[in-house]
């Protein structure tokens with residue numbers, strides 16, 4: 001019956017149709033938070049801790065309250081004294097106060113907040129709030145934080161967040177800074193090493209980095225006279241933020257309404273509550289609309305990517321067959337658990353690499369509290385960290401055993417029909433194809449000629465990521481003019497979901513894509529979605545939209561069958577026309593709707609839902625990266641001549657948008673490889689601005705940047721699609737790290753790769769090794 | 778601090794307004810003139826999201842005092858097209874989908890417009906160099922390069 005089911009030629013899916021948000025965006029008319037105001041709106045500002053760890057002796061806001069124009073000053077103490085609110089929140093553990101209570105845990109921890117008629121008065125008030133700290137010993141690195149005698153950040157018992165079924169097993173280890181320890185064991189675990197001919201052990205580390213969406217977190221909150229709370233917020237997760245606010249305000253979730261405009265980028269930074277709790281608390285006390293937009297520095301202090309140390313040990317046979325692997329991941333989650341426990345689970349699940357290994361021991365000490373800003377979701381969700389480790393270790397093994405790096409991977413990688421750690425059968429992987437295509441694109445095995453005095457080398461890396469769990473629901477309505485509106489709570493943050501979901505609906509409904517438009521999330525009216533993240537929208541919401549469109553289409557065909565006096569089975573709908581197949585008896589969709597309602601007006605509805613089985617992974621998406629670099633051994637400078645990102649997308653609903661996701665992911669990966677790092681001194685962030693936090697610019701692009709899209713259809717995905725948002729990021733750093741070894745014979749273990757580190761490593765190794773043979777050894 | 782009076786041309790319209798002396802051009806555009814197409818992406822002159830044209834030359838509105846615009850002609854993304862028609866650079870960005878979240882896009886389009894005025898047929902090297910004051914965190918830049926090249930008859934879809 002359906003376009004998908006019949007295997008009919010696709011008309012809209014698979015086409016690079018223009019983005020539906022394009023006209024607004026090139027005209028500067030797209031509405032983001034910066035264009036949303038309300039009359040009488042106040043400006044919110046936040047006072048933040050200046051010490052990394054300390055007891056709050058005194059927070060005195062009296063003078064601040066007397067500043068003309070100041071309407072409300074809120075502190076942790078005023079929240080506690082008020083008694084009507086529950087001031088703690090957090091998706092995994094209720095460990096984060098809206099404003100610090102008793103203690104501050106990092107430089108930047110929110111201590112007090114002000115709402116005033118203008119920014120000037122708000123800033124003046126912040127200056128007048130007196131805070132006295134009793135400084136406590138602080139700890140900044142994950143390994144230090146679990147050393148005996150380390151200062152404890154959270155002293156009392158931590159309550160579970162209670163929001164997610166897959167996080168019910170998150171348990172802080174009492175008396176330590178460990179807020180969760182994920183363990184996975186397969187075969188004999190560590191004992192498996194006795195079978196190996198060769199064992200290698202290495203330690204890798206990855207620093208904190210910033211998502212740096214160009215648009216900062218911003219919220220406009222108000223409380224209406226009936227007590228209902230409403231917000232415009234640039235969140236990736238309106239329903240989860242609503243649930244957390246409902247817990248804070250002790251009201252049913254439906255007392256809170258969240259509306260989401262276009263987002264100016266997110267990459268994970270806008271998951272879970274960010275500016276929402278403080279903004280809403282200010283509005284609640286002020287009883288006036290409050291807009292709170294974080295400054296650039298505040299964004300750096302709000303969420304980061306987990307700094308991680310990965311200790312990895314592998315055992316292999318002489319022919320390169322992997323037999324055992326032991327992995328320890330130490331994630332620094334900063335002052336609050338945030339979603340760290342889930343990141344660590346994902347890192348643990350995927351951290352042994354996409355390889356068949358009979359004996360595995362995985363310990364992801366997830367998540368160790370440190371006196372730094374909280375770390376959470378970041379494009380790739382733990383994979384960028386572990387891929388840096390396992391893919392460099394694969395190359396190390398290959399070099400030790402004198403096996404070609406592509407060969408050793410082909411020998412060990414997962415293929416369809418293999419079983420994943422927890423018993424799930426793997427299918428539709430496309431991993432092997434990604435690797436082979438990426439290798440071919442950099443002419444793997446052919447040496448390349450370097451300029452005199454320079455060295456060239458090639459390297460590659462692969463990764464496999466699992467989908468996160470969650471539910472997505474969609475409504476489709478077809479109106480009496482033959483247009484369709486799709487109601488979902490997917491957030492358009494740049495990835496192109498508005499366009500792709502409209503394509504899916506249009507294909508299934510048989511409507512031209514211009515006749516389909518997307519609603520933006522409004523928790524009062526658009527149905528539930530878990531989140532817009534984890535590369536899940538095309539698959540999870542895409543499937544829900546497909547099913548909703550199918551239901552609406554079936555209803556339309558039923559009505560048309562009566563009107564055309566034909567059997568439903570003889571009808572087809574294409575390009576807005578319902579037709580008796582093979583005849584010229586046809587009705588426009590608009591006519592079908594109107595005729596049914598016998599009036600100018602009427603709506604046909606369809607509903608669809610998709611959810612993953614509890615805490616189980618439903619599908620895998622594979623990617624490979626391949627790089628050719630040129631190194632100047634005199635200066636240590638590394639130039640990327642060519643980078644290739646190969647991703648299996650199942651089915652490219654909109655090939656151009658998929659390519660852009662891969663390009664953007666690759667360039668984000670290059671930033672993390674070469675320049676991005678948050679630098680601290682005793683917990684004080686030294687580079688909270690673009691002046692000294694360097695993002696990749698046009699001039700940092702590789703000379704050539706290439707995308708390869710593979711399509712191994714996933715049976716559950718809409719039209720076979722899988723996700724693509726994150727897959728290009730994880731392989732980048734390791735592919736370049738491996739190319740570096742090929743070029744100069746030295747390996748770096750710590751990101752980012754800088755000229756200084758390359759020089760230092762060369763010095764320690766006594767100079768560059770033999771000229772690389774472009775992968776052929 | 779006494780407010781200052783400014784008179785300038787914004788997107789072809791004469792405007793007279795009174796602002797505090799420390800008012801930045803970016804704030805004046807966004808708050809006083811409600812031209813929110815110009816974006817703030819860093820506030821320190823690095824990202825180029827706030828790029829506008831002043832007498833045809835690109836400036837970072839987050840670094841320029843509103844007072845400096847007195848007597849000058851400012852063009853923002855809202856005023857780039859004429860008579861309801863897209864400017865050719867806007868049309869090229871649309872054609873190439875040279876954006877994702879769109880937050881860098883107004884600044885990119887204005888910087889590219891200035892580039893093409895200075896060098897009507899830039900090489901890819903020149904584009905990469907000239908545009909390096911504009912950061913895009915989403916797209917990986919390649920489609921922006923192609924969009925700019927297409928304005929010179931270079932890239933074809």
Ligand code: FES
Pocket residue numbers: 816817818819820821822823824825826827828837838839840
């Ligand atoms: S906001 Fe002006 S350059 Fe970034």
Ligand code: FES
Pocket residue numbers: 214264265494876877878879880881882912913914915916
């Ligand atoms: S499109 Fe998002 S920053 Fe360029």
